Amino acid sequence: MIPETDPKIIAAKLCEFARTNFVAEGVEFDEHSPLSQAGIDSFALVELVLFCERVLGVRVPDSHLTPTNLASMSSLANCISELARNAPKNS
């Protein structure tokens, strides 16, 4: 799988996944919504990380799950994009 590197596309996919799986219908949520206020907990976080692995082709190590990277889907998308660009080409 070729990892996705465009942060905008990544952010859109993350938001879509969140809306489908753990954010209730009618709740305002976009790539700039603070994740801490959206009720993202450990369970949802792991689901997000596994989604990144499975669909975006990027493994997000625990060390990258910092408050800065998890501020919003937009900041998480930037982190994933960077990881994707730095990933070995044959992985």
Add this chain to the structure above:
Amino acid sequence: MSDLPRQIRLAPGDYFMHGQDRRMRQVGLPGNVCCAVIKLGNGFDAEKLRRKIAASPIMHWLARAKIHRTLPMAFPPLWRLAEKPEEIFFTHQNQNGVADHPWNLPPVVAARELDAARGPGIAFDVMRHADGTSHLFLSWNHTHLDARGLDFLLNHLNADETTGAPKAPNFISPKQLGSGLSGWWPNVKLARSCKKWLDESGADPLFSLLPPGPRPAACKNNYRLIFFTETETAQIDARCQQFNCAFRRSHFYLAASLRALHRVAVARGNKDGAYLIPVPHDTRKRGANGPIFSNHLSILFYRIEPKFAGSISGILGELSRQMTNQIRDKFPESCMAALDMFKPLPLGFYVDHLGKPTRGKFATFSFSDSGDTCAGMKDFLGGKILEVTHLVPAWRPPGLMIVFLRFAGRLSAQISWVDDCLNRAEVDGMERDVRQALLEELPA
């Protein structure tokens, strides 16, 4: 609300909670009955609460719902409405003497009988104090609703006339309507993978708090409440960041609790017994207003070996690894499928089967993080909410339950234990260790 059905299916978690209720009554405990203790300031209108309860179709439904079974082994049990509603609202005058801590649960509340098979499963006791404050004791059988459901229920009662009544889907999950038989067969494979996983994680040796010997006839639940100030709570949040678990605060609380128990286990001579901890997770979507009724949970099981249990960092590493593996393997779904499949079993068989993969040990202790409780509520029917505590009894087995919750930016923990499983000196030590781990521990 005329669109509320007269009967619905049990959520998988409901029968599980009913099973725990049976286990507790077998050893003389009063059942799986929790109590939210809410201290309210001057101005709380108890009469208005009584009127709200009387006028709410949701409360009528809750007061009449009980578990009904037509034919065991053939059909799963159902929630069905009793013909007549039973009384669920009671007021008392200052019977517990003092309004401030420490206080004991008033005997009238402690003796409140709430049985899911007989109904009602919920009761409101209001205790008026001489200083104008009140305590609202909201007791509920865990079979009927979980902690988040209780929060929604309080919001429903607190809603003013302009907010409007919640719609039926906010009360009952649409998944509980209909027969549900079509989804039975595909669940078999999922359920088998759950059993295989539990067989492995429940392998001996496991540490258990239960004393050897036959089951006692009469046990007692005890409660210890640990309160943290706003400053201490902020300090604990900062510690979470240091341990890189700002979004996994529950893991930090669980690690602190497990290390405290590990010290008790080591003092008892445990060398290689692993710790098995089932942790429930709320399956409702974030920001949803319901459902209120039933237990909407999935469960993750953690098995922590003693070599990791002595350090917070070691436990956190294992929790993170095991949680990721379980979610990747879809364990929560298979666990719920297994619980759903077992529902047609008569309660005695069901309870027996629940403990089979772990040879009855089931858990070293129970742990739950209720998160923010009464979120967004400052007042309740005219009285400022001063304090909220949940008293959640320990099941036996395992004999120990630790519950964390937050109210108004203040964290609290409740340790409940069955008297033949832990002694007071051990609980004193656990309280010290939990405080130390949360407030002083530094990453390795």
